Amino acid sequence: MAEVVLSHVSKSFGAARAVRDVSLTIPDGAFVVLLGPTGAGKTTTLRLIAGLERPDSGDIAIGGASVVQDMPAQRDVAMVFQQYSLYPHLSVRDNLAFPLRSPVINMAEPDIAKRVQAVADALRIGHKLDNKATALSGGEMQRVSIGRALVRQPRIYLMDEPLSSLDAKLRADLRVELKRIHAELGATFLYVTHDQIEAMTMATHVGVLDRGGLVQFGTPRQIYVDPVSTYVASRLGQPRITLLPAGTFGPGAPAGATQMGLRPEHIVIGEGQPATVRRVERLGDQTRLHLRLGPHEIVTLADPHTPLATGDSIAIRPQTPLWFDASGTRIQG
Known part of the structure; x- marks a missing residue:
């Protein structure tokens, strides 16, 4: 070799x-x-x-x-x-x-x-x-x-x-x-x-x-x-990372950041801003939630046995998201 x-x-x-x-x-x-x-x-x-x-x-x-x-x-x-x-x-x-x-x-x-x-x-x-x-x-x-x-x-x-x-x-x-x-x-x-x-x-x-x-x-x-x-x-991760405007959840973005990236582990369910469940995908070992937060679409994971259904309202907030500038380059938050 x-x-x-x-x-x-x-x-x-x-x-x-x-x-x-x-x-x-x-x-x-x-x-x-x-x-x-x-x-x-x-x-x-x-x-x-x-x-x-x-x-x-x-x-x-x-x-x-x-x-x-x-x-x-x-x-x-x-x-x-x-x-x-x-x-x-x-x-x-x-x-x-x-x-x-x-x-x-x-x-x-x-x-x-x-x-x-x-x-x-x-x-x-x-x-x-x-x-x-x-x-x-x-x-x-x-x-x-x-x-x-x-x-x-x-x-x-x-x-x-x-x-x-x-x-x-x-x-x-x-x-x-x-x-x-x-x-x-x-x-x-x-x-x-x-x-x-x-x-x-x-x-x-x-x-x-x-x-x-x-x-x-x-x-x-x-x-x-x-x-x-x-x-x-965007190359790695299922569901794919969700990219949102930096101010979607209010102030707190680092200087120069215009986008926040949310992977499923960056989304806390049960507190924060209200979002609507648009679709529930039950995949056996995991359940994917397709959410609408204002004009934005977010995909995250929930407990495989979650009782959530289409039309339900839940609260979500970001936790240690990834930050990016206008060109898509990473900014350390």
Whole structure:
């Protein structure tokens, strides 16, 4: 495994700047998630590290050595794509073994058999090794796709939204599997997604991208609790943070603040200003309340067994909210 360092990396496609002056350190053994919407620069950053794109400026180092001039095969990285990219005419065993039989690796067949079996067992598809790839379910095919990266034991694993085409249960199952595999291997993972649940549950570090730029990097907890802007604050958290004018609940905003951000834990129910319950969403382990406070909509959480119903009136007040200026930049309150 190896540390990966991007230093002032930029990449444009014509007039479109896909990556803007990104400096980022992916620690050895970390599980780093790049988070952002479509067009934020996540996949381009991944492809730059893999060598599938070359930066217009800046440097990329793996294990302390620049790889900008290296071909993809020389970088010793493995990439998992959103689509499975399996060989349909081959068995699961041969799909997993394929990278190890390449001229670059050229591993002996007995060693290939041992490694394929170990990876298949780790991914819980050992009983499928003799099946054709076309005979697998979507979740099993994605496990094989991930397994083809794992067998190589590269310096870093690059994953481009590998779970986004799966159903909710399979995504949840494979999130657990990937985190377990990461812990067992002590490997370095760089994972791209727009899904905040994947970022919160799997990452040791999250990098939030916006229009090609890295706007914040830290642990999931740091990003959630101490966001640098409204953009970052809106990337993590369910329900999403509610943004209101700074004076909604009266005076008390710090100098320069024009907006307050309220997460569910920032809202005290039972005292303060009156709000009307517009909708109650009962989700089993939690209940979401959709409230109207004057002209403003607020979403918060209540006890799963709350008797509140649409049309009820409750009192709410803020507690240690987040403050932002007119540009959306965080102000410490």
